[in-house]
Amino acid sequence: MEESTISNDPLDSISSLSPEEVQEKAELVASKWPKLNRQRMIMQGVLFGLFKFSAAINAVALLIIVYFLVSRGWKAINWTFLTQPPIDSMTKGGILPCIVGTICLSLGSLLVAFPIGVASAVYLHEYARPGRLLRLIRLGINNLAGVPSIVFGLFGLAFFVVWLEFGVSILAGSLTLGAMTLPVIIGASEEALRAVPDTYREASLGLGATKWQTIYRVVLPSALPGILTGAILGISRAAGETAPIMFTAAVFYSPSMPSSIFDEIMALPYHIYVLATAGTEIETTRHLQYGTALVLIVLVLGLNLVAIIYRSYLRRRMG
């Protein structure tokens, strides 16, 4: 008997064999078995090692990026850097206007996206019945999530800046970023609503409360922590984006702090891009670039860590 017969179907022609032959065949199978098993286990070990390796690459990539930015950026960070505006055509000084600008833009985008996002999620999860309309709305959300950031920039330029005549301003930038973070907030809020047990709703409805009273008094309060986690993730996304604000809110340099929402401003991500690619002083401002990048990732990763830790705390508490 060939080995292939063994691995494929050892019982194939067993009925036509005499007892001795069956015995012989069984011994053959038994003698090959340990080797075959060993091969299978080696195969599994090698592949699982490979999986582990790819997981490790993720961690290594994150570590390398953070390591380079921290090791080269921390020297640039001091009190002046964080509290002064740039001076000498941005070759010296600090990044205060950029920090203020990024905070304005991300809070502004949250102001736009949070109410709309949470209300959309409430409709989708609490009110909507399955059907063509629901599918259409979901299609809209999924495709909005997939629109490239630069296309949001173009849209913001054409719609908010030009058509609505907001000009290059905090308002136009916040609205553009808000449109971009909307799917993030909807997704997180819906997940939070899904985690509220149906028994809560039934108990409230059973006591005679209307649907809206149930949502307002029972469902939303229990989902609130999860919704807030989503809001934090939305802010961090908005804070790190560059392409949507390039044509709608950000400028190379502005000498004064913004005084109204119709002012244009500086922002951390755009500042990094400008310092690293434009002008003749690219090499001499390297330390400022590293410093700005470090401030930005501390802000963004910090917000994300808060959200991750808070979420795992919530999950543990829920059971």
Next chain:
Amino acid sequence: MKTGYKKGKARQRRELAIRVGFFCVALASITTLTLIVVFLFMEGLPIFSKVSVQDFIFGKYWYPTDDPAEFGILALIIASLTVTAVASAISIPLGVMTALYLAEVCSARIREWVKPIVELLAALPSVVIGFFGMVVVAPFLQDIFGAATGLNLFNASLMLAFMSLPTICSISEDAIFSVSKELKEASLALGATHWETIWRVTVPASISGISTAVILGMSRAIGETMVVLMVAGGAAMIPGSLFDPVRPMPASIAAEMAEAPFRDDHYYALFATGIVLFLFTLIFNMVAENISHKYRQVGAATL
């Protein structure tokens, strides 16, 4: 009795109003999407009175500021596609294998540590990854491979791979994790090893989710702007090798929009490039949507 009845009526009316209100707000996403399409086309279509659609898409020369200007974005489209393809060649195997490790192989405790790492990787701002590619990876590539410039197709693809990896990883992990336990147990009980079970049962059962993940990852890569703007090199020509500088569509839009005169041919051409880019990601998303809708995981039936 009568007042109670009236009160109930009023309550019902209020409930209906609230319901309608929520419905209107829920339409915001699709309205925004529609507005995006309308304004892209409004600002992009005028270019086609100067250049035919065919010349625009298949034209090899992109000299928007010359006189006479040439608006052919073939080189930009090819650059976008090659960068995405090379990035996918790196990120798909890495992402799927990481997802398999997280969902199938590692212990719950390791999972608790590795998942946040993947999420943090996803959270890194693209401008920071672009900056890293410029100041760390580019000189490294120049030293190791002797490339003429470190800012090239390969560098951009590598950076993009690490941007789309978390997308691919977390969506496929969800899909793999949701394969029902009975299927896997049945396979193990028949004597299959853990790996054989993954390969013959778990992966086929979650293949629709994994494909969705892959397509969404590619969609993210093709639309990513800052990385290709800072790292790809910016030469608007059809690349001959992995180490040639390229100029993908998003980079072209981001770099030139500031200089293009308002409502000039160049401005319209950049919006038209935006339309092409938008259509690419729209197709990717529709395909992903279709796969996940049509081949929804229904346990054993998908095997």
